[in-house]
Amino acid sequence: MTSTPPHQSILDKPFVLDLFAGPGGLDVAGHVLGIPSLGIEWDRSACLTRYAAGLDTLHADVSAVRRESFESLPPEINVLAGGPPCQTYSVAGHGAGRKALEDVKRYIDRLTDGVPDAKIDEQLEESKKHGSDPRTALVLEPLRYAIQATRSPNRGNRPFDVIVLEQVPAVVEVWRHYAKALQEKGLPDGTKYKVVSAVLATETYGVPQTRSRAVLIARREGLGTPSLPAPTHRAYEPREWKRRNGLPEARLRQPTLDEAPEEEQESREGLAPWRSMRDALGTPVGTHPGRGPFLVRSNYGSSGVPGRRGVRTDQQPATTVTGRISRFVVFEHLTDDVVYEGPRFSMNEAGMLQSFPPDYPWSGTAQAQQVGNAVPPLFGTHLLSAALGLPAPAPEALRKPWVPATEEQRAKLRSHGCGAADDCTARCPRPDEQTPPRSVPRPRRSK
Structure with a gap:
């Protein structure tokens, strides 16, 4: 595959931290662009796919890494990316979805106001007791990671330079509130970002599929104003x-x-x-x-x-x-x-x-x-290119067959990601944690 030299980026050496990384859609995009990445994923099978593909991975809970081992992440990471689970927003037009959306907006405001993590966790736990879907809190994780970076001695309290998020169209309202908070108030340490967000159609970027995605691209102030990726293909009508x-x-x-x-x-x-x-x-x-x-x-x-x-x-x-x-x-x-x-x-x-x-x-x-939940890699290349100021990728950038990792490479990746070369360990999420809770049922409409 043809890689774009990293020096063409707005960053000298971009390095992506991919939250909720799945089987590797965004990491494959980074590979095509010559950008290293580290993915955090809690599903065992998705991690096995990532190891087989040769992708650097932590088999872990995103929230647990933030709380317990953020300081162990490579300090040179400067791009934060991810697509938090979206089930509670798939019903955004109904009562449960609207309530989840308003709850998340309030938490975004509390976080950017500097409310301590312990207090936020306490409030989230209390909301679960009253029937809130625990996955609602996961959409807050990218913001919590962005704030944690400014409090990390290992990073010299240095904020992430670029943030790239994507999810189903219903999440666009969350991204818009993220954008407002990052631009107007900024993070508690005063860091502000220039942000764009929208719903984009993946077929207009060469993906052979009609799929709409809500995206957010943010650049730290001083790195220029980001733009949405320019379409390369016509929309399917x-x-x-x-x-x-x-x-x-x-x-x-x-x-x-x-x-x-x-x-x-x-x-x-x-x-x-x-x-x-x-x-x-x-x-x-x-x-x-x-x-x-x-x-x-x-x-x-x-x-x-x-x-x-x-x-x-x-x-x-x-x-x-x-x-x-x-x-x-x-x-x-x-x-x-x-x-x-x-x-x-x-x-x-x-x-x-x-x-x-x-x-x-x-x-x-x-x-x-795994396939259905993944970020389409070609779409991911356009998002990362736009976020980092790189030229759009070649249309055939992902047509070359993938060369899987060797057994030795897989063992090394799994030793890093799970703690053992051939199996999960106690630090990996337990199998009984792999099945997410049922979505909040839609309320019946009155006749």
């Missing part, structure tokens, strides 16, 4: 697709938007066509043999209707890749008018639809959930 091609169920071979007249393509602000599932999976690469024309029926509803299963052809982007990707039904063709159910997406294919490199070494259990 389903109505235009249907107008040109009809319903996707009709035929497997149809003209696509990419086959529009040349003069029409050139008139679209110089953006490349969005990438389709065929672009990602049609050509043999690494151990992937390539797929012929196909239709995909998703496992969940479309347009808010649970019973309406979304169907797309391979000439469209994938629907949002979630932990249900392994349940998507793939239909292949016998003739122009006959289809049959073919093999479902492999984890390698699911990862490629997320823009992971071919042959990424998915490991452990719940691999579909």
Whole structure:
């Protein structure tokens, strides 16, 4: 892979701390850009994937590291990144979600006002007794890490220079409050940031999938004002697709938007066509043999209707890749008018639809959930590039098959991340802690 020399960055030597790192989407992005990273992840299987991929990892609870071992983190880390769990904000339009959102805003204000950690923890514990989802507190961790950095003797009380956060669209209100606090009040030591936040569509950055993400990019004052990454590809417009091609169920071979007249393509602000599932999976690469024309029926509803299963052809982007990707039904063709159910997406294919490199070494259990929860690496390269002032990555930066770590490398990484070369230790999160609590149920609407 082609790496961008670090000296082109606004920072001489960027080094990323990736909170809630998952199987490595943002770390893979850093690898492509030539930027080192350290990920903190509590799920054992996601850590096994990271070790297999050769990514530096701590198998730990993000909150516990902040409380108990922040001083052991490399002092040269200057970029904070992460995507805290989002379940409590997926219902932001309902009573439980709105209450969680308002609670988080109040905690953000208390933290930037300098309320001691012990007091914040006491208040969070009290809120749990009254039914608050314990995951609500996790969205505060990036801010708490940012504050902790200014109180760290090992770092010389030096704040992080850059902060990059991403999550589901419902979290954008949290990021906006983060932005207001970081810009107007700043951290308790007086450090302020210039911040941008928005909801972005990943297909406009070359990811072969329609997926919206709420992002925040912050730079410490004095490092310039950050900008959102500029789109490189056109947005997918389903109505235009249907107008040109009809319903996707009709035929497997149809003209696509990419086959529009040349003069029409050139008139679209110089953006490349969005990438389709065929672009990602049609050509043999690494151990992937390539797929012929196909239709995909998703496992969940479309347009808010649970019973309406979304169907797309391979000439469209994938629907949002979630932990249900392994349940998507793939239909292949016998003739122009006959289809049959073919093999479902492999984890390698699911990862490629997320823009992971071919042959990424998915490991452990719940691999579909790992894929669905990950930051799309290509999208991550655009976020990091924008945050650090680097040029946008090449469109094919992640098409080269991934070379997994050797057994010796895995053992070394696991010794650092878990405390033993071949197993977890007492310092790793316990297996019974790996299943998160159930989401707060949505209140019933009154008729």
